Amino acid sequence: VAAAAAQVWFGLRPLRRVQQGVAAVREGRARRLDGGAFPAEVAPLAQELDALLAHVEAMVERGRNQAGDLAHGLKTPLAVLANEAERLTAQGDPLGHTLAAQVEAMRQQVERHLARARVAAAARHGGRRCELAEAAQPLVRAMSRLHPDRAVILDLPAGLAVRADPREFGEMLGNLLDNACEWARSRVRLSARESGDMVEVLIDDDGPGLPPDERERMFRRGERLDERVAGHGFGLAITREMAELHGGTVALDEAPGGGLRAILRLCREGTAL
Numbered sequence: 001v002a003a004a005a006a007q008v009w010f011g012l013r014p015l016r017r018v019q020q021g022v023a024a025v026r027e028g029r030a031r032r033l034d035g036g037a038f039p040a041e042v043a044p045l046a047q048e049l050d051a052l053l054a055h056v057e058a059m060v061e062r063g064r065n066q067a068g069d070l071a072h073g074l075k076t077p078l079a080v081l082a083n084e085a086e087r088l089t090a091q092g093d094p095l096g097h098t099l100a101a102q103v104e105a106m107r108q109q110v111e112r113h114l115a116r117a118r119v120a121a122a123a124r125h126g127g128r129r130c131e132l133a134e135a136a137q138p139l140v141r142a143m144s145r146l147h148p149d150r151a152v153i154l155d156l157p158a159g160l161a162v163r164a165d166p167r168e169f170g171e172m173l174g175n176l177l178d179n180a181c182e183w184a185r186s187r188v189r190l191s192a193r194e195s196g197d198m199v200e201v202l203i204d205d206d207g208p209g210l211p212p213d214e215r216e217r218m219f220r221r222g223e224r225l226d227e228r229v230a231g232h233g234f235g236l237a238i239t240r241e242m243a244e245l246h247g248g249t250v251a252l253d254e255a256p257g258g259g260l261r262a263i264l265r266l267c268r269e270g271t272a273l
Contacts, residue, residue, distance in 0.1 A: 014042040021046070025053065029129070029269075067114045078107050111238075129269055130166040132156045132192050132201065139174050140190070147181040155191040161269035162199045164246050169266070172242050175235040176203045176250075176262045183207035183260065194268060198248070201264040204255040215252040215260075239264075 021033040032053060033046045081103045088096030133156040140152045162169065173190075180188045184205035191202045210218070219240050240250045248266040255261040 014039050018042060018046055018049075022049065031057075071110065071114050074110055078103055078110075128163065128165040129161050130164045130169045131159065131161045132199070133158055133160070135166050135170050136173060136190060139170060139177055142174075143177050143181050143188070146178070147184075149186070150181045150184050151187045152177070152181070153187065153189045155189060157192065160192055160194070160199060162201075162266040163269055164248075164266055168242055168246070172239045172250075172264060173201065173203075175239045176264060179235060180205040180207075180260070180262065185259075195265070197268055198265045199268045201266070203262040203264070204257070204259060205261075206255070206257060206259045209254060209258060209260045210252065218252060219250070 017038065018033065021030065024030040025033065032050045034050070038046045081099065085096045085100035085103055088099065090096070133154070136154060136156055140154050143150070143152050177188065177190065180203045184207045187206050189202075189204045191204075193200050193202070218236050220237065236250070243250045243264060243266065246266055248264065250265075251263045253261045253263060
């Protein structure tokens with residue numbers, strides 16, 4: 001009996017290695033199983049799994065390219081319509097204002113649906129890893145150029161990562177940082193903390209803040225509380241949709257020193273969606 005048990009245990013070790021390899025891919029620590037590293041009895045299974053992963057990755061990339069092609073194809077017609085709307089407005093034709101509003105609405109809808117399709121494909125693919133500090137640094141530099149009178153303070157733990165595609169995480173964080181910089185008086189602070197299986201990314205500004213009953217309104221499409229601030233009212237709505245597709249949430253709260261706090265919660269690296 002002991003000999004049979006030992007034989008079964010040693011015989012199943014390659015399958016346990018396959019299991020560990022699949023878990024590593026799912027958690028974003030690896031992209032392939034590397035079928036050549038397995039015994040001859042298990043290598044064909046690992047190679048087929050690697051081929052399946054490559055096929056899924058290629059499908060996701062094709063989806064991204066098609067979304068980009070669609071956006072590029074619609075860009076020129078919308079620009080023509082926008083120019084016509086501007087010409088009609090300059091001539092005093094009231095139709096120009098209506099046309100301009102509809103063109104802008106179409107542009108925002110196209111961007112929103114393209115972003116959602118791109119994120120949905122990435123979420124179905126899974127196995128993505130994004131290190132917070134690495135993804136945030138170029139965004140902080142960009143915000144410093146866009147808002148030179150605002151200081152963006154980066155306070156992220158080294159090595160802390162979430163389960164998300166880096167490009168999609170960058171879009172979510174970019175929307176929240178840009179919104180914070182628009183409303184801040186002089187300073188925005190970006191930090192993060194672990195909360196169980198989730199990571200909370202915190203964006204605090206020192207602006208006027210928002211009353212509790214108005215915070216949820218900011219996630220409605222097209223909702224803007226102040227027309228003097230640049231934007232179209234879609235950024236926070238798109239960010240919430242993207243976060244939910246990644247298994248997370250976005251909420252607004254009061255910052256510790258006053259102002260507004262945006263909380264982006266995403267799955268920690270190594271957890272399942």
